[in-house]
Amino acid sequence: MAGIEKLVQLAGVALFAVPGAALVELLPALRALPWGQRLAYAYLLGVAFVAGGLYALSHFLAVPLRVPAILTLALAPAGGWLAMAARHRFPRRADHPRGRRWNALQILAFGMAGVVFLSILAEVFINPLRDWDGRMTWAAQARYMRAEGTVDPAVLTQPGWYLTHSWYPALMPVAQVAVLELLRAGDDEHFFRAVYAFFFPVWLLILYGGARRWASRNAAALTTLAVALLPFPAIYRGGGAVSAYSDLPLACFYGAGFLLLLALRPRLSAAVGGGLLLAAAALTKNEGAPLALWALSVAAFVSVFAGVPRRRLAGGRWRPYMLAAGIVLAACVLLLSWRVGIPDRFESYREIISWSTLWPGVITRVPLLLPKIRLQMLSLADWGTFWLAAFVVLLAGWRGLRRRVTLPLLLAAAAPLGIAWIAYSVSLDPVESVRTSWNRFVLQASVPLMILLTLAVDDVLCVLPGRWNRDRHLRP
C-alpha cells in the first residue's frame, strides 16, 4: 500500500501538466508542434502559469496560497480551452503531419532517456530530500511560505530571522507550496520532488526538438542520447533532477523560451509562450532576469539583422518581441516589488562578494580560474568523458557550425557562462565559487550549447554510409 501512496506525487506533476496542456492548445504556434514537444512545453507553461500566477496573486492581492486559489488557477486554462473549443471548433491536428516512425538510434536514445528518468523517479519517490541548496534555501523558503499561506511570510519581511538568500526569486518554492497544499502533505512528505524530476525529460525533449529544427534526426538523437547519459543533470545532488535546486528548471525555461522566439517571424502565440517561459526564468533564479532579457534581445537581433528587410520591421515585426518583453517586464516588476519588502535582502552577498575586484579581476583571475574550471568539466563523476568527446566533435565538425543560427545559439549559450565569470570576478573566494557553481552555470546554458554540438555531430555523421545521414538537411 505504501508503494502506491508514493505515486501520489504524480498528482503534483499533473497540477502543472494539465493547465499547461490547455495553454498549449490555446497557442496555435505550440499546438502545431510534434506531441513530444507539446508535452514538454505544456509542463513548462503549466509551472510558469500556475506558480507564477500564485506568486503574483499572493504578493499583489494577498490571495492565500491555499487549495481554492491553486485549483482555480490550475483549471482556468482548461476552462479557456473548453470555451474556445466550443466557439471555434479547433481544426484537429491537420496542421502538423504525423511523424515518421522512429529509427533504431531514436529508439535507443528515447529508451535510454526513459530508463534514466525512471531511475530518477524511483529515487525521488522513495527517499526524502538530501541535497544542500534545496534544504538550505528553496525548500526552507517554501515551508515558511506554506505555513503562512503567502509569498511574504514574516520570516522574509521582518529583519533578523535566519534565512539563507531570502531574496532569491521564489517561483519554484511557490510550485512546491502548490503541490504540498494540494496533496495535503505533512512536513516530512517531500511530494514536490517529482516536480523537479520531470524537468529532466522536459529538458531532453526541448533539446531534441530544438536540435531537430536545424539538424538531422540521427544527429539530434545521438546528442540527446549523450546528454541523457550525463550524471550531472540527472543524478547530481548539487543541481541535478534528483535535487531541489532551481538550475535545471532555469535551463528549461531559458532554453525553451529562447527557442520559441528564435525565428525570423515568430507568431504572436509563440511570443506569448516564449514570454511566459522567459518570465518564469526571471522568477526562478537571480540570473534568470538578465538571461531572459538577453534571450529576448538576441532573438530580436536575429530578426532585425538576419534576413528580414529593415523597412518591413516597421510593419508590426516588432510586435511579437514587444509582447514577450511586456510579459517578462511584468515578471521583473513582480520580482522587484516582492524584494522591496525583504529587509536584509543582500546581506548574505555582502559577505562573499566585492564589486571593487571586478576590474581587473575579470582578466587577472583567468590563470587562477581556468584550471579549476577545466577540473570541473573533466570530472568523471559529473560529466564522464563527455566534454572531451564534445571538444573533439566540435573540432572535427566545425563545418556544421557555418550556419546562420550558430551566432544566436552561441550568444545564448555564452550568457550564463558570462554571468558566471562576472560572479567569479567579484567573489571573495572565487575558487570555491567555481567548485560549487560552474557546473550549474553550464547546465543553464545547456539547451543552446547542446544544439550547437548537434550541428557539429550532424557534420561528423556525413562520414558514415548513406542510411545514417539520409535525412541530413542543411537549414539556415
Place this chain on the structure above:
Amino acid sequence: MTSFVGSACRALALAAFALFLVHSGSLTALRSWRWLAQAASLADEKPPAIRRRQLGARYLSAIEQLRRTIPRDGEYLLVRGGTEFEGGQYWVRFELAPRRARFLGSLSELADGRTPRPLLPAGPRWVVIAYSEPRPPVLMDRQDFLRILDDRSHGGT
C-alpha cells in the same frame, strides 16, 4: 587529400563520441538498474522508516523532541555546533521550519573565552545547537545555554 583528412578527423571524432556513449551508457545502465532495484525493494517502506534509515534514529528522535517543545509558530535561537561546511545549522533549520530561527553563530566561537558573551536576542526561550546528521541537535533553555558559555569560557568543557 583534404577530403581524406576531413573524413579521418570526422571518423576519429565519431569514435571518441561512440567511446563516450559506450562507457557512460554502461555506467548509467548499471546505476539505473541499481536504483530501480533499490526502489522496488523499499517500495513498501513507510516514510518514517526511510527517514530513520537515512538520518539516524537518534537524530530523528531529537528532531521530534524539538518539534514537540517549540510550537509550530514559535521561534528559537540557533547555534552551529559543527563546522560551517557540515551545514548542520541548515539541516536543523529545515527540519524545524516553519519555526523561526535567530542565528547566534558557532558554538566554538561563542565559547572560546575571547569573544564577549553574546547578548541573546529578546524573545526566543529555546536554544538549539545544531550538528550534521547523524549527530543529534541539542535543545536547552537560554539560561542554561548562557551558563554553559560561562563555564566553557572559564576553562570548563
